[in-house]
Amino acid sequence: MRGSQRSDVEERLVGADRVIAVLTELADHPLGVTLDELASTLKSSKSTVHRALATLRRAGLADLMGRGVYVLGDEYIRLALRNLGGRPETARVQPVLEALAARFGETAHYAVLSGTDIVYRAKMDPPQGAVRLTSVIGGRNPAHRTAVGKALLSTLVTQESQLVQRFGTSSFEPRTPYTITSTGALLAELEATRSRGFGVDDQENEVGINCVAIPVSVDGSGAATGAISISAVAFRCPLDRLVAAVPTIRAIIEEHLGPLPAIEAPAI
Structure with a gap:
């Protein structure tokens, strides 16, 4: 040239x-x-x-x-809305989010892991009269302080060195007084996440908001492509009540999407 x-x-x-x-x-x-x-x-x-x-x-x-x-x-x-509405994952998860929001009166999300963040791909607010969250489709949050992020990271990470390699640091700036601030503490939380089968956000990303998240597969592969979460206002729905609802959340998801992928430690 x-x-x-x-x-x-x-x-x-x-x-x-x-x-x-x-x-x-x-x-x-x-x-x-x-x-x-x-x-x-x-x-x-x-x-x-x-x-x-x-x-x-x-x-x-x-x-x-x-x-x-x-x-x-x-x-x-x-153009953006046409593209989003035409994506197969949106068509598959939207009815699930609608059912969850109607059943629990809280906000339901579908999000995926993107590097060190999670990205919201779909969202359904609760019926009128309930408190609505400020999250938006396409919005991001750091994975380490979200239930979705921890649910998906738990399938990829088993060692603290892997967290440092991914995040480039061994500590995190706190968003709230409850945010996990070290990779050691995050690793312990990922191990607990694998054990119980779902991720938890105990007011770590936003004070007053709790969340549980369950990995799902929307492409037919059986592998986790993202996670569906329920985010609840803490004063109305404390975390223990949200955790107790996990079996019902699972049943609603499986009714629409079929069997859920297991949260397992990755092979090393």
Whole structure:
């Protein structure tokens, strides 16, 4: 490839990266963000950010509101929802989440492990009148302080060195007074998770919110592809009551998805 051609390709790649960076930043501002604010956050010139915004607007992926405020475009949201709704895992887990939310009057999630985080792929809030959580589809939380994360990590990790290798540290910043802050304590909790067959979050991610999570398989392989959880407001549903409901939760999940994968230590 000639030098001029290589430069053109590199410039296009850099331009694409800028567009993606602007798109990603817009997602963090549902109420809108100005050109000045975007340029400051992304440490780019206003002209560079403006060109990226123009590209996104032509595709319908960004909109310019009044007073120079930009938001994600309706076309972006339409595409994202169409993709999410068309995923086989969504079609399979959504009826389960609906049944769990209706049965317990609490929020049900389906989430997967992504590196050191869990990502919510589906969610069902309880009926009207109940307290609703702030979690969103596509949102992330650190795996070490969530029931879903611990349920899935317990199938992958048996040694503290593996946790350090995965998280890059032997300690964690506490989110609440109850957050596990060391890999040693996390390893002990993963062992307890394997023993009982489900993960627990005892107000570790958010004060006042308890959670239990059970690994599930939605692709027919029999292996855990993610976990389904019930998150409950602690004053209304203490953790011991949520744990006591695990057999019922299991039965509802198995009614829709079939046998659950076992939580077992990975072969070394």
